[in-house]
Amino acid sequence: MNAQRSLVRRFVDTVLVGNRWRTFCGCSQATLLEALTEALEDHGLPFEIDDRSPSGTDRFLYGSDADGVRVTITEPSETELTVVPVTADPVSRTVLSMAVREDVRERTTAGVCLVDVSPLPADEGELAALMRTVMDRLECDPWDLADHPRFRLAVVQRYKIRAKWRYWSRLDAAGGSVSTSY
Numbered sequence: 001m002n003a004q005r006s007l008v009r010r011f012v013d014t015v016l017v018g019n020r021w022r023t024f025c026g027c028s029q030a031t032l033l034e035a036l037t038e039a040l041e042d043h044g045l046p047f048e049i050d051d052r053s054p055s056g057t058d059r060f061l062y063g064s065d066a067d068g069v070r071v072t073i074t075e076p077s078e079t080e081l082t083v084v085p086v087t088a089d090p091v092s093r094t095v096l097s098m099a100v101r102e103d104v105r106e107r108t109t110a111g112v113c114l115v116d117v118s119p120l121p122a123d124e125g126e127l128a129a130l131m132r133t134v135m136d137r138l139e140c141d142p143w144d145l146a147d148h149p150r151f152r153l154a155v156v157q158r159y160k161i162r163a164k165w166r167y168w169s170r171l172d173a174a175g176g177s178v179s180t181s182y
Helices: 002-016 029-043 056-062 090-099 102-109 125-137 155-170
Strands: 021-025 047-052 068-073 079-086 112-118
Touching: 021 155, 029 047, 029 068, 029 079, 029 112, 029 125, 125 155
Parallel strands: none
Antiparallel strands: 021 112, 047 068, 068 079, 079 112
């Protein structure tokens, strides 16, 4: 039975992740960046931080008016972690703009960001240890998005987000391969 679960998890990881890991996080961009930079310093990984203007797609789909931030890990292999603030999808933004005041709308849709890690290095062990440290530093689970209007009714999407975050917990830190024990 455990062997079947392991095969299913590996299949899900392959389908959901591939060579680029991208998902939502249930905290603000600033909170995630603080946890990420502290974790990078703890792990002794060299990195660079620069601002990234949101693309037209990011602006439309995620309501990202603020700049995103790109954190580039330069060694042992170059990997970029991009964090973009998210408000709401186009339909939710339209409904909320007609139903509530702007200050209430901003407060309701705050606290979510999109995290993109690409390319994934061949040996993901050190990156997995880093991401586990980031998750430990956050005050809440990064997949906890049930209160956000964008995800309130999106049960399948919340499951997918949780599976993606748990991907880092299943990676064996020593070898970078998917652990069957989780």
